Amino acid sequence: MAGVHLTVAGLADEVLNGLAESRTALIYAPNTIGKTRLAQHLKERAPESVVLYNSFVEDVFTWDNDRVVLKMNPESELLETIVTQGLDSAIVDNFQDFTSGRIEPRIDLESGEVNFGIHKGDDSSTDGIKISRAEESIFIWSVYYAVLSEAIETLRDSPDMRSTDNYDLLTLAVIDDPVSSMDDVRIVSVALALSALIKRASELDLRFIIATHHALFFNVLFNSLRRKSNSAYILSRDPVAGWMLSKQSKDSPFSYHLGIIKEIKEAISEDSIARVHFNQFRALLEKTANFLGHTGGWGDLLTGPDAALVTKVLNLYSHDRFADIDTFEVAEEYKDAFRSEFQEFLKAFRWAAAS
Structure with missing residues (x-):
């Protein structure tokens, strides 16, 4: 709603109201505006119906630098879903698709640890690689992407044919800036894959809210999802008055x-x-x-x-x-x-x- 300043609850209501007529809300905002706060608020107000990606998801993963393994919090809902749905192979496939590289993650579901290596089957193979921040971001996104893909494929089945009822209450996917530290090639790949997944969910009662500070990510999604059933916004914030959400009708240029x-x-x-x-x-x-x-x-x-x-x-x-x-x-x-x-x-x- 252009020109009207909002609280975080009012901002959430405004975005959700827009989803009554749109399947996807794409929001651009520079860092520090409040994207993460909005995403967290949406999750907290309806925990069972929202699958969330934001910086708190990234906090589930920490490096053990002495052993050079990436560890997942054993208490996390994310790890539980990976284990119960057997998503480790899908995560590995996603990571290698997004990186187009030789590095292969090996996921130990019992310990929640991930080892990265180059596995050629000869003496040049190596384990215990410390991947870059960008590759770490891609791996974490690959985990979320596997969960979201599994949820969409499950919901596409009739209720009596579903392998699990874990996703039955899911109505909203909230995604906050998944492309941190990635280069432009990877950003485009992630945006196109996400766009394809959203289109695959077109017949479901599932809506998407995607917030980003990255202009290229916004641009690719805007053009990939360009149709009447999707809405785009620019989010700004006055320190005293609150947030303001403005409709965006073009992919560029904008402010x-x-x-x-x-x-x-x-x-x-x-x-x-x-x-x-x-x-x-x-x-x-x-x-x-x-x-x-x-x-x-x-x-x-x-x-x-x-x-x-x-x-x-x-x-x-x-x-x-x-x-x-x-x-x-x-x-x-x-x-x-x-x-x-x-x-x-x-x-x-x-x-x-x-x-």
Whole structure:
């Protein structure tokens, strides 16, 4: 409802009311706006009818660095579902489909531990690989995707033919930013697979709410699901007045770049620059290059004295195979170059910060 500020409960009501006529609500919002709070609120108000993906799902998984295994909380509902429905093979298949790689997860359902390795059947095989943050995100998404796929396939059967009644009360899938740390190729793959799954559920009484801060993820889903039965929104928030939900009729351009610029400016002023801000800057550069028709790509827009270094770091930070940068810590040299090139960008493209 454009122009009306809402509490989190009012925001949830607004989105759910829109689902009376739409099957899917696609919401764009920059980080810190409140996507996770909305997702958690929707789960808490109807726990049995909502299957949720958000950062709390990611917290179910922790690394045992000494043994180099990814551990799942043995008390989690997610692990219980994996065990009871026998989804370990589906998770492995999903992970390898999304990564198109040689790394294979081996899931021990009894201990809830996952070992990653390259298994060639010869002396070059290896176990105990510490995967990157992006690959970890893909693995966790592969778990949720397996559960959601199983739920949809089960609900497509007639009630008397279903293998389990665990999903009978399910009416809503809430998905909050599943593409953290992923590169653009993986983001597109995840978006297209999710779109196909949503279409497969078209005859079910199952609705989807998908929230993201990533413009590419929003763009691919918007175009893949583009029809009258799906709605798109932009979510904003005033610290005092509350949230505001505005209808979005186009995939681009829209004002998400203002939120990105604001976040980066705040990070610079507070000396809290992190990898996420480099990735945001790259997204901003890509969108600007596309808008202006730069055939050479976004790198052409970096023209300051630190352009070469920032281009290198932006490429590295979007690439999930570089283990030495698999951390939220950013070198001071990179931060200084980032500050310089971001200011040069704002000077050269003043329109990007205009309202």
